[in-house]
Amino acid sequence: xxxxxxxxxxxxxxxxxxxxxxxxxxxxxxxxxxxxxxxxx
Numbered sequence: 001x002x003x004x005x006x007x008x009x010x011x012x013x014x015x016x017x018x019x020x021x022x023x024x025x026x027x028x029x030x031x032x033x034x035x036x037x038x039x040x041x
Contacts, residue, residue, distance in 0.1 A: 010017060 010019065
């Protein structure tokens with residue numbers, strides 16, 4: 001799994017972190033697909 005559940009991580013690290021705010025996105029907008037995807041190396 002590439003990403004961990006943030007609630008589990010925060011619970012496991014509760015001795016090291018202090019929650020001061022919580023952000024819950026209402027909208028996620030993806031970037032439009034790129035044209036001419038030539039990669040320079």
